[in-house]
Amino acid sequence: MGSRRLRPMTAADLPSLPASCARCTFWEASLSDLAAPADQVDRQAMKAEWAEIVTAHWGYCGVVAFAEDQPIGHLTLAPAMYVPRLGAFATTPVGPDAAVVMSAHVVPELRGKGIGKQLVQSAAGLVARRDIRALEAVGTYHDGPSCVLPVGWLEAVGFHLVRPHPITPRLRMDLQNGVRWRPGLGAAWHRLTDLVRQPQSPEPATYTHREGAS
Numbered sequence: 177m178g179s180r181r182l183r184p185m186t187a188a189d190l191p192s193l194p195a196s197c198a199r200c201t202f203w204e205a206s207l208s209d210l211a212a213p214a215d216q217v218d219r220q221a222m223k224a225e226w227a228e229i230v231t232a233h234w235g236y237c238g239v240v241a242f243a244e245d246q247p248i249g250h251l252t253l254a255p256a257m258y259v260p261r262l263g264a265f266a267t268t269p270v271g272p273d274a275a276v277v278m279s280a281h282v283v284p285e286l287r288g289k290g291i292g293k294q295l296v297q298s299a300a301g302l303v304a305r306r307d308i309r310a311l312e313a314v315g316t317y318h319d320g321p322s323c324v325l326p327v328g329w330l331e332a333v334g335f336h337l338v339r340p341h342p343i344t345p346r347l348r349m350d351l352q353n354g355v356r357w358r359p360g361l362g363a364a365w366h367r368l369t370d371l372v373r374q375p376q377s378p379e380p381a382t383y384t385h386r387e388g389a390s
Contacts (some may be wrong), residue, residue, distance in 0.1 A: 180291070180300045184236030185250055187227035192240075192247045194281065199223055202323035203252070203278040206260035212386050214215070230254045235320075239298045241282075241291055249282035251295040253303070265314050267339040267346035273309040274348065275299075280325060296333045304351045311335070311349045318343065 190198050192318040230237040238252040259276045262268045269289055277299065282291045300311055313335060315327035327345060331337075335347035 180241055180294070181243045182239055182294060184302060185240040185252070186236055187224065187231045189240050190224055190227055190245075190252070193250055197250070197279070197281055200279070200323060201226070203259050203261045227260065230258050233258070238301065239295050239302070241295060243286075244278070248286055249280070249291045249295055251299055252278040252282040253299050254278065262314070265341075265344050265346075267314060267341045267344060270312040270346065271310060271338075271348065274312040275303045275308050275310075277311050277313040277325070279323065280329075292329065293333045300349065300351055309350065309352045311351070312338075313347050314344050315347050316344050341378035 183373060201222045202217045204223060204226040207271065214381070227237045229256055234255070237254060238250055240247055241249040254276055256270050256274070256276050258264060262270065263274065278293055296311070303311065313325055314324050315326040315329055315330045315335075316328055318324070324344060330347045335349045337345055338348045339346035
């Protein structure tokens with residue numbers, strides 16, 4: 177494949193993702209959503225609504241990689257308050273200074289070529305501009321298909337263990353203190369193309385809306 181380009185992912189990119197990713201709501205669904213009968217929940221609509229809300233709040237909901245105008249990988253990213261499933265894990269909450277990496281996917285034929293690391297570095301480059309100090313993720317030691325990122329992969333792309341657990345530990349990548357990441361962050365930022373407009377007053381990861389319940 178030709179040269180790669182990466183850019184912030186928005187709600188408009190959902191239709192271009194693999195179908196299983198475009199309708200997966202593992203991280204976006206609350207415990208009450210999970211309790212609802214499966215035939216009463218439109219997972220694809222729920223995912224689309226989540227992406228619209230995060231895009232409106234942040235300007236993006238992740239990072240997507242392209243080669244020859246074809247999507248080859250993506251990473252989803254959001255403030256903790258938009259990741260309802262976090263509360264189901266014993267190793268949360270995440271740090272108040274962190275954004276959450278929820279999922280990452282690279283097309284099978286291009287795995288092992290550094291695309292996953294580029295996605296993570298690009299995500300780090302985006303959030304570092306918002307005075308967010310870290311990326312955090314819940315990982316899994318489980319082998320096989322999972323909606324939770326493998327611990328081994330997270331460690332390989334720069335995360336370190338901060339809350340041990342026999343199955344689902346929490347990992348973190350510090351952005352301000354990790355000197356070895358600073359050159360990578362700058363390069364990652366410049367690799368991002370077609371940057372979406374940033375909100376005029378970026379809200380911190382701990383921001384909580386005070387609107388009435390809908």
